[in-house]
Amino acid sequence: ETGVTQSPTHLIKTRGQQVTLRCSSQSGHNTVSWYQQALGQGPQFIFQYYREEENGRGNFPPRFSGLQFPNYSSELNVNALELDDSALYLCASSRPTMGLAGGRVTGELFFGEGSRLTVL
């Protein structure tokens, strides 16, 4: 089975520009999460998409937006780039299952290798 793939791997933008990052989820996974990892820090949760709808959002401003497509791939869009947006952006896919009580049970997250964004 194919793993999580992200593109581009590296990109450089200038302040005020917009960027789109792409993620193809692992085969059979219907949930995609995005994380921002600044240099020397742990990843920070941006948001998650499940069945094409946002399902949870971290402490990020509205200029961070996303999409999930019917094939479960996803995009992360960042508008009006700021210098502090420079980071490694990680995508992770998973396939939650239904628990005994009927609620969703998390599946293991499989991470891609990330897109490294530099904002000048």
Add this chain to the structure above:
Amino acid sequence: AQSVTQLGSHVSVSEGALVLLRCNYSSSVPPYLFWYVQYPNQGLQLLLKYTSAATLVKGINGFEAEFKKSETSFHLTKPSAHMSDAAEYFCAVRYNFGNEKLTFGTGTRLTIIP
């Protein structure tokens, strides 16, 4: 707010020595806990996870971790370090069971001394 704290941003051990990476969590409800490893220029790989079953969890590459509720800890250990263990290690916690949001610690960089 729920969080994890990793004590020691850098840990160095000799090859063959015990590896101990510390993680403490804050929570008012039982959490799910995870350890991930990140090699240079790569994404995160799951080492092991605690999901309220056995308190001693065994993972890949000879790593294990013990959930201690009384100490709110989930420390990662490996009896004998190998050069290939050099990497960044992240402890993470999940509380919101409506989604897969993970809250990560700041990471511990493990260096292996030959």
